[in-house]
Amino acid sequence: MNAPILNRDFYAAPTLQVARALLGQRLVRLWQGQRLSGRIVEVEAYIGREDQASHARRGRTPRNAAMFGPPGHAYVYLIYGMYHCLNLVTETAGFPAAILIRALEPLEGVALMQAQRGQAAWRDLLRGPGRLCQALHIDLSLNGADVCSPTHGLWAEADAAVPEDRVLTTPRIHVRGDAESLARPWRFVICDHPCVSGPASLNHHQSLSLSP
DNA sequence: GGATCGATCGGCT
DNA sequence: GCCGATCGATCCG
Helix, strand or coil: CCCCECCHHHHCCCHHHHHHHHCCCEEEEEECCEEEEEEEEEEEEEECCCCCCCHHHHCCCCCCHHHHCCCCEEEEEEECCCEEEEEEECCCCCCCEEEEEEEEEEEECHHHHHHHCCCCCHHHCCECHHHHHHHCCCCHHHCCCECCCHHHCEEEECCCCCCHHHEEEECCCCCCCCHHHHHCCCEEEECCCCCCCCCCCCCHHHHHHHCC
8 A cells, every 4th residue: 555656647748846745755666576765855847848957958869869758757867977976857748857865864774775775774765866866776778768657767756744834945066157057046945954956045154154 | 089177075174 | 075987878980
């Protein structure tokens, strides 16, 4: 009696809405018959060709083709020659949009994931887009995989809802682009969650020091 | 064909 | 905070 797998309609919606709705849901990887999973605590949206921080800014290429495909599929790419990043494709075929999964709170298969990640501490196990792909055995073989069915061993399940006052939006981190793209608050995190990979709360000291 | 670069991470100063 | 690892995709000529 597992929770239902999030379906195509869930992903075939405005990307910012999907990004917000993914917080709190459970990302599941079936690996050699074992469930590895974590709660989604940090995501980033990449929307359209006008988004200068998106891989789709220069149009469709072999690497980013999945972003232009139908919703509810994975877009996985290799970065810095050593890590992978997982995105979930949104909206409609032909329009490039996806959500980068940046961090998870470990739930199931913790010992197996730790074995895969050099016995990383619980808090660091899935904290970061490269780390979570390593722990969940996600690589280029999953690029384009349908995540609306259990077929490829990767999907998201309905789980705990996150109340509005627990959600923080910030600009995306570690990205390049024009000032407009960099300013967009398209990063969504669960406020103050220990497994978030970047700023997880508004910094009161900074706010105070910036005030006259 | 060759040069450059990156939605990262871990180790070190 | 800074630096190097490491390699496929992309861009330039």
